[in-house]
Amino acid sequence: MFDRALDKASASAKSAARNAALGLIAGLTFTVGLAFLTVAAWLVLATLMPLFQVAAIIGAVYVGIACIVLAILLTRGKGTTEPAPVASPPPPSFDGLLGAFMTGMNAGAQARSARHPATERS
Numbered sequence: 102m103f104d105r106a107l108d109k110a111s112a113s114a115k116s117a118a119r120n121a122a123l124g125l126i127a128g129l130t131f132t133v134g135l136a137f138l139t140v141a142a143w144l145v146l147a148t149l150m151p152l153f154q155v156a157a158i159i160g161a162v163y164v165g166i167a168c169i170v171l172a173i174l175l176t177r178g179k180g181t182t183e184p185a186p187v188a189s190p191p192p193p194s195f196d197g198l199l200g201a202f203m204t205g206m207n208a209g210a211q212a213r214s215a216r217h218p219a220t221e222r223s
Contacts, residue, residue: 139159146155 142159143155146158
């Protein structure tokens with residue numbers, strides 16, 4: 102009984118570890134690639150303009166990207182969440198109402214006969 106739960110938990114842990122490792126590798130290779138692209142952009146721009154302008158342009162690009170990502174993160178959490186709709190009970194039918202009435206009458210008769218056994222009806 103517990104073997105299945107342990108196997109499921111083990112498979113879930115292996116999957117999470119694999120996803121974490123792949124995410125780490127992807128993040129590292131993305132960072133290295135971004136560094137090389139930054140150097141390439143620096144070299145191209147350095148041939149066209151002074152170095153302080155190149156540094157200002159590349160810095161502004163990174164700050165701009167960071168602001169955009171920060172704005173996305175801040176707006177994602179502010180979504181209005183509406184409560185889940187509550188299912189309304191079905192409309193009452195005559196059969197259900199009659200059944201409830203008869204159940205109540207029988208319960209009352211049984212309670213009355215339990216208190217006064219002499220007034221019991223057949």
